[in-house]
Amino acid sequence: MDANSPQKRHSIDMAHTHDHDHAGHAHGHAHGPSDYRLAFAIGVAANLVYVGVQTGYGVQANSVALLSDAAHNLSDVLGLVLAWGAASLAKRLPSQRFTYGLRRSSILAALVNAVFLLLVTGGIAWEAIQRFLQPVPVAGATVIWVAALGIAVNGGSALLFMSGRKHDLNVRGAFTHMAADAVISLGVVLAGIGLVFTGWLWIDPAVSLIVSAAIVAGTWGLLRDAVRLALDAVPEGVNIDKVRACLCELPGVVEVHDLHVWGMSTTETALTAHLVMPGGHPGDAFMAAVSKRLQDEFHIGHATVQVETNPDHPCVLAPESVV
DSSP states (O other), X not given: OOTTSHHXXXXXXXXXXXXXXXXXXXXXXXXXXXXXXXXXXXXXXXHHHHHHHHHHHHHHHTOHHHHHHHHHHHHHHHHHHHHHHHHHHTTSOOOSSOXXXXXXXXXXXXXXXXXXXXXXXXXXXXXXXXXXXXXXXXXXXXXXXXXXXXXXXXXXXXXXXXXXTTTOHHHHHHHHHHHHHHHHHHHHHHHHHHHHHHOOTTHHHHHHHHHHHHHHHHHHHHHHHHHHHHTTOOOTTOOHHHHHHHHHTSTTOOEEEEEEEEESSSSOEEEEEEEEOTTOOOOHHHHHHHHHHHHHHHOOOEEEEEEEOOTTSOOTTOSTTOO
């Protein structure tokens, strides 16, 4: 379609915060994700100190559960740093090369976090299996108090990200890492108690395997959602059939095609669509109302809607098979 046609000149790109018109277009910018810099800083510092404590006493106590938990905590520190960096990059302004900014880095960070967590958990499980074959004495009392400290450190770190876990996949990745480590630490405490009261050496690796399985189950959802967003899938919580129905019921609209909804980042959703309106272009006020409705009902803050007024010249992008 000709870029100078009336249809193109009347496209609109608006969000829910502030608008300004020029050259036949209206533009807006949605608020970025909440700032979790302090939460990331506290989480990284606390976990680095705890990794040192775990490693020292893990070697002293000869506990694979404690050492594997230390390795897991180190991976979480790296994961937090990655998520922290992505959250900072997401705030970068658009440039000539990156016209959307670097918002999608938060999606990549969530994906890498999920994969990294699964890999480290696999390593923990493998080490536990080796301990089944070659059991060694473990200092149960040391294991208990060091792991109990881990519950406090990791549980407290997880609480720092709890408020944002439902709205930001990158923050959810950080929360999942911290919460998973708190669960691991609880498992290690239970292993230590079992060792103290029974002396059964197989308890240490057995608890490691049980906790590893629980982490894999909990991480799978994070990995699935991160992969979907990386492939421009419709974000969770957005029903595209309802979005289409909402646009179809607008006055004057006889057809909606070339509808796309995807995540610009772990917190921002974008939409593009073509509306066929034979009665003529409805005006900027109508288009602004459409953008506000998309924001209010579906949390789509970056909508680009193109109006086509002549049904006798069908759009080449109208067929469902054409992207």
